[in-house]
Amino acid sequence: MTGTVSARPLWRRLIGFNLLWGIVLGIVGFYFGWWLGHQIHAESLSFFESTNQNDVALMLGYVFALVGFLVGLGFLNYPLSRMRGHRATQAEKEEGGVGRYFTLCTDHKVVGIQYLVGIGFFFFIGGMNAMLIRAELLRPSPQLFGAGNYLTLVGLHGTMMMGIMTSGILGPFANYFLPLMIGARRMAFPRVESLTFWLLMAAGAILMTTLLFGGFPTGWTGYAPLNDEANYGFDSYIFFFALVGLSMTLLGVNMIVTTITMRAPGLTWGRLPIFCWGAISTALLMVLAAPVLIAALLMVAFDRGVQTSFFLSSAGGSPYLFQNLFWFFGHPEVYLLALPGFGIVLELLPVFARKPLWGYRIAVAGIVGVALLSFFVWQHHLFVSGLNSSLRPFYMFSTEAISVPTGLIFLCGMGTLWRAKIRYRVPMLFCLAWFFNFFIGGASGVFLSDVPSDVATHGSFFVMAHFHYTIMGGLVFAFFAAIYYWVPKMFGIALNERLGKIHFWTMFISFNSTFAPLFALGLMGMPRRVVTYPSNLQPLNDWVSVSAFVLGASMLLFLANVVYSLVIVRKPAPANPWDSHSLEWQTPTPVPLENFDRQPVIDSDPYDYGVPPVPVPLPPPAEAPAPG
Amino acid sequence: MSDLTIPSDGSEMSDLTLRESDVYAETPELHERIDRIGFWLVGGATVMFFFSFVFAYFYLRSLDSNGLWRPAGVDPPTAYGILIAAALALSALAFLYAARVARQRGRGWGLPSGVALLLGLFACVAQAVEYAHIPFGPQSGGYASVFFGWTVFYVVIALISLYRVEVAFAAALRARGEEDGAVPEGLTPAAVYWAFVAGLGVLSWIILYLV
Numbered sequence: 001m002t003g004t005v006s007a008r009p010l011w012r013r014l015i016g017f018n019l020l021w022g023i024v025l026g027i028v029g030f031y032f033g034w035w036l037g038h039q040i041h042a043e044s045l046s047f048f049e050s051t052n053q054n055d056v057a058l059m060l061g062y063v064f065a066l067v068g069f070l071v072g073l074g075f076l077n078y079p080l081s082r083m084r085g086h087r088a089t090q091a092e093k094e095e096g097g098v099g100r101y102f103t104l105c106t107d108h109k110v111v112g113i114q115y116l117v118g119i120g121f122f123f124f125i126g127g128m129n130a131m132l133i134r135a136e137l138l139r140p141s142p143q144l145f146g147a148g149n150y151l152t153l154v155g156l157h158g159t160m161m162m163g164i165m166t167s168g169i170l171g172p173f174a175n176y177f178l179p180l181m182i183g184a185r186r187m188a189f190p191r192v193e194s195l196t197f198w199l200l201m202a203a204g205a206i207l208m209t210t211l212l213f214g215g216f217p218t219g220w221t222g223y224a225p226l227n228d229e230a231n232y233g234f235d236s237y238i239f240f241f242a243l244v245g246l247s248m249t250l251l252g253v254n255m256i257v258t259t260i261t262m263r264a265p266g267l268t269w270g271r272l273p274i275f276c277w278g279a280i281s282t283a284l285l286m287v288l289a290a291p292v293l294i295a296a297l298l299m300v301a302f303d304r305g306v307q308t309s310f311f312l313s314s315a316g317g318s319p320y321l322f323q324n325l326f327w328f329f330g331h332p333e334v335y336l337l338a339l340p341g342f343g344i345v346l347e348l349l350p351v352f353a354r355k356p357l358w359g360y361r362i363a364v365a366g367i368v369g370v371a372l373l374s375f376f377v378w379q380h381h382l383f384v385s386g387l388n389s390s391l392r393p394f395y396m397f398s399t400e401a402i403s404v405p406t407g408l409i410f411l412c413g414m415g416t417l418w419r420a421k422i423r424y425r426v427p428m429l430f431c432l433a434w435f436f437n438f439f440i441g442g443a444s445g446v447f448l449s450d451v452p453s454d455v456a457t458h459g460s461f462f463v464m465a466h467f468h469y470t471i472m473g474g475l476v477f478a479f480f481a482a483i484y485y486w487v488p489k490m491f492g493i494a495l496n497e498r499l500g501k502i503h504f505w506t507m508f509i510s511f512n513s514t515f516a517p518l519f520a521l522g523l524m525g526m527p528r529r530v531v532t533y534p535s536n537l538q539p540l541n542d543w544v545s546v547s548a549f550v551l552g553a554s555m556l557l558f559l560a561n562v563v564y565s566l567v568i569v570r571k572p573a574p575a576n577p578w579d580s581h582s583l584e585w586q587t588p589t590p591v592p593l594e595n596f597d598r599q600p601v602i603d604s605d606p607y608d609y610g611v612p613p614v615p616v617p618l619p620p621p622a623e624a625p626a627p628g
Numbered sequence: 629m630s631d632l633t634i635p636s637d638g639s640e641m642s643d644l645t646l647r648e649s650d651v652y653a654e655t656p657e658l659h660e661r662i663d664r665i666g667f668w669l670v671g672g673a674t675v676m677f678f679f680s681f682v683f684a685y686f687y688l689r690s691l692d693s694n695g696l697w698r699p700a701g702v703d704p705p706t707a708y709g710i711l712i713a714a715a716l717a718l719s720a721l722a723f724l725y726a727a728r729v730a731r732q733r734g735r736g737w738g739l740p741s742g743v744a745l746l747l748g749l750f751a752c753v754a755q756a757v758e759y760a761h762i763p764f765g766p767q768s769g770g771y772a773s774v775f776f777g778w779t780v781f782y783v784v785i786a787l788i789s790l791y792r793v794e795v796a797f798a799a800a801l802r803a804r805g806e807e808d809g810a811v812p813e814g815l816t817p818a819a820v821y822w823a824f825v826a827g828l829g830v831l832s833w834i835i836l837y838l839v
Contacts, residue, residue, distance in 0.1 A: 082795045085802030088813050090654070188662045253669045261662050291673045295680030299777055308766040308773035309696075310684060316696030316770030321687055325680055 017074030019102040026202075029068025033060035053232050055304045058213065062206055062239045069202050070195075074104045078191060091190055104198070106190030109591055112176025113490060114197050116483075119171055122164040122204045124555070129157035131552050134545040140535045150531040152215030152233070156207070159220040159237060161471075163244040164204055166286075166333065167251060168475055169340035171197065173482050174255060174279040176490060180584035180591065181273045183264025183600040188257040189250075196251040203243035210236035219529055221326060224311035224319035228303045235304070242297045245290040245329075248336070252286030255279055264583075266602035273582060273606045274357060277364050278343015281371040285332045285339070288375070293329035296322060323385060327378040335374040337471050341438075341478030342367055342409050345431045348485055349416045350607040351580045352428035357607040358415030362408050369405030377402060380449055384458045392451050399449035406442055410435065425578070426500035430481035433508045437473025441466055444519065462522025468515045480507075480558070488573035491566060492589045499561040507554035513547035582606060656813060663814030667821040674785060678828055681778040685835060688770035698771040701763060706837055708758040712751045713833035716786070719747035720819075720826035723793055727819035730796075730811045737815065738800025744822070745797050748790045751829070752783050775836055782832055789825045792818035 014020055037057025070076065074092075082088065091106040100110050101117075132153055136144045145153060179187055187193045210216055213232035222237055259272070259280050299310040300322070309315030311322045350357045357363065379387060379395040413435060422428065444466040447453040457463060480503075488494040517540050526533050526541075533541065565571075576585045583602070587595060689697050723744035730737035759776075766776045792814075799812040 079791065083791070083798055085795075085798035085800075087799075087810065088659070189666065249673050253666055253673070256669055257662055257666045260665055261658060287669055287673050288676050291677035292680050295677050295781070298781060299680075299684065299773075302766065302773070302777050302780075306766045306776070308776055309770065310688075310773045310777065313691075313693040314696075315767065316693050316698075317688060317773060318691050318693055321684055324687070325683065 013099055022069045022072030025068030025072035026065045029064035030061045033064030036060050058235045066202055104194045108175050108179050108187045111193050111197055112172050115171030118201050119168055126157050126160035129153055134548040137541050138545050140533050140538050142531050147531045151217050154529050155216050155219045162220050166336050168479050177584050184262035185594045187254050189254050192250050192254050196247045199243050199247040203240045206236050207240035224322035227300050238297045238301050242294050245294040248286040248290040252283035255283035264600045264602055271605055275343040275347035277367050278339050281367045282336055282339040285336050285371055289329045289332035296325035327381045331378040332374045337475045341474040344478040344482050345434050348427050348431050350609050351578050352423045353416050353420035354609045355420045359412040363412040366405040366408035373402045383451055383454050396451050427481045427485035429504045430477050434477045437469050441469030441473050460522035461518045461526045464528055465515050465518035488577050493566055494573035495561050495565045503557040510547050510550035514544055514551050517544050659813045664817040667817045671824050685774045696769040699769050702768050702771055709833045709837040712754050713830045715747045715751035716826040716829040719744045720823040723819045723822050727816045730815050741797040745793045755783050789822050
């Protein structure tokens with residue numbers, strides 16, 4: 001694994017396995033699949049004659065587009081080499097320079113930065129959708145898009161955010177820092193690591209193509225029977241989420257195997273950084289929950305493509321089957337988004353509180369407890385669907401029980417802050433805001449786990465306020481904490497502190513100003529996904545919309561900070577600007593290709609801030625020389 | 629690479645100590661362990677994937693919407709089911725034997741790997757042939773939906789899993805004539821995983837054909 005900087009001219013470097021050829025072959029693959037699908041349509045599946053669309057053609061188009069994309073990026077080279085009997089290797093021949101960010105790269109640090117930029121791009125698109133939604137809701141009646149397009153917009157926003165942002169912390173930060181934090185040189189499966197990123201990018205691009213095929217009317221949940229009946233555009237949703245699920249599964253496997261097998265000597269489970277616990281708990285959820293989503297979506301694809309009837313009760317199926325399978329994934333999905341945030345916040349608190357993490361083992365138990373309990377709560381999403389009422393108490397209590405391990409995590413956070421000399425730097429501000437936001441999100445979640453109050457608020461803006469407080473207030477605030485904290489390590493340059501604080505306060509205030517009123521709107525009966533609302537709700541909606549625009553503008557402040565700090569000023573950051581004890585800060589910046597020149601050996605806990613160092617025993621005195 | 633930049637005297641790290649260990653090389657044992665744990669986790673994901681079809685099978689069967697769970701005549705040919713399950717089981721046994729031989733003798737895994745590959749491919753082809761002779765279509769109710777969904781994606785996963793069988797076979801071909809051909813890394817975990825997938829195939833046969 002040695003890096004060499006290529007001296008070839010640009011035009012020569014464009015020829016080969018890279019993003020350019022991935023896109024070219026992806027487009028070629030799409031048209032081949034489209035053509036093939038129409039051949040099948042014409043010749044074998046006669047029952048398509050009664051419909052005006054050929055889902056098989058579009059699905060095959062996506063399949064072959066994906067294959068072409070991956071071939072162009074070079075993902076088939078290694079498997080084909082192995083199939084010809086060549087030996088296994090751990091890494092691709094890496095090239096230096098910018099080119100490695102546009103191809104299959106087995107350096108986990110490159111993949112981390114790829115994730116950061118790629119996810120940032122789709123986060124921006126999802127955010128723009130939110131701005132358009134709020135623009136539409138400035139008036140009680142449709143003004144910009146109409147009901148159908150509004151529904152597609154809501155679906156695109158939700159699907160993009162829930163799908164792409166699932167890897168929002170694990171993708172950039174765990175890929176980059178988990179090997180560093182455990183003293184490893186690489187991820188266990190470096191090619192798989194790269195594959196997870198490019199699958200996610202392909203998924204995002206496929207979801208965007210839904211606009212070319214009429215969008216989809218289901219929102220992010222894709223419920224049956226609407227999913228069977230929707231037009232072409234829903235195929236994009238299917239492939240998007242299936243690819244996201246595949247990416248998540250592989251990402252999870254890689255994280256867990258890396259943590260189990262590649263920890264440095266002395267890094268026992270009791271010394272594992274809490275962020276790594278958050279990452280592998282999330283990874284476990286990914287491995288066990290995402291395959292269920294993939295299977296459910298493939299069933300939908302079969303219903304639409306080959307006329308099975310998984311979700312059609314008129315033909316022996318049941319729409320409830322989809323709801324159960326979807327939420328068996330969908331509720332752990334919520335914790336896929338939240339758990340990495342727990343890990344980030346608890347990782348950063350001791351650094352800025354200059355105290356050991358209070359109750360490390362309790363915090364670990366809380367994180368693992370949330371992860372395990374999340375598999376037993378999914379039917380609270382179906383309280384009003386007509387499920388057997390005798391099931392309600394179990395799911396109500398199991399959902400309420402999840403607040404116990406969550407409370408343990410809060411307890412550990414508060415214990416860490418207690419009587420601490422806190423440094424109010426930008427990452428710490430985001431961490432503190434995380435506690436505020438997640439508390440509101442969690443407390444409102446108790447109302448939704450309770451059957452009587454859930455029945456009253458189901459499908460309303462109250463639910464939307466709740467999950468934005470948990471997901472945006474939890475995940476996105478933790479995401480920005482992580483960015484401000486780790487950018488100096490990733491790029492050797494710190495983001496501007498003053499601009500960072502302006503960004504934080506603008507975002508924090510506008511976030512709460514946007515989503516707190518939604519609780520009231522929900523209680524006043526404003527439903528989700530509907531473009532019209534009673535005119536008496538307009539003042540509050542206008543307030544929310546204006547706040548949302550300010551929230552969007554706060555993201556521009558962040559981008560301005562990035563450009564100012566990383567492009568214009570480029571002031572080198574200190575080697576360890578936060579005085580962190582964590583292992584990733586003990587390597588040089590930029591981090592060498594193999595992370596450590598020699599294997600680190602860990603012989604202390606990760607959060608011993610403020611603890612006096614153990615005195616080193618003096619060597620025994622040398623014997624006095626014999627006189628004379 | 630440059631020298632270690634981490635101060636070994638702990639001047640910047642009062643609490644965390646790094647010191648040079650003897651070896652930082654990756655051993656074959658580490659690679660074997662990575663493969664083994666990786667396969668177990670992928671096995672867990674595979675179980676959850678097929679759990680969805682098992683759930684669909686029993687859920688739709690218990691609901692029997694409009695009496696269309698399994699209309700009369702919706703019965704897959706038992707002979708095909710037995711043939712496919714038997715081929716999968718034999719393929720798994722052959723590959724497990726190949727891994728055992730490779731572990732014990734360091735060679736001789738080629739022939740059983742080839743047999744395992746052929747039997748595995750035969751099972752997949754037999755499944756495709758069954759579709760051409762089956763007396764019902766995907767649109768024939770709940771059971772038919774589950775049958776087609778489950779078996780199609782089982783074949784897809786079986787083909788993906790056979791990749792490692794083929795890799796072992798190809799490595800054996802390339803190592804022909806060598807006194808001590810290099811055993812491909814992770815052969816034993818790959819064999820265990822293929823046995824696991826074949827076991828899922830046998831379980832599929834039991835549920836779809838016998839229950």
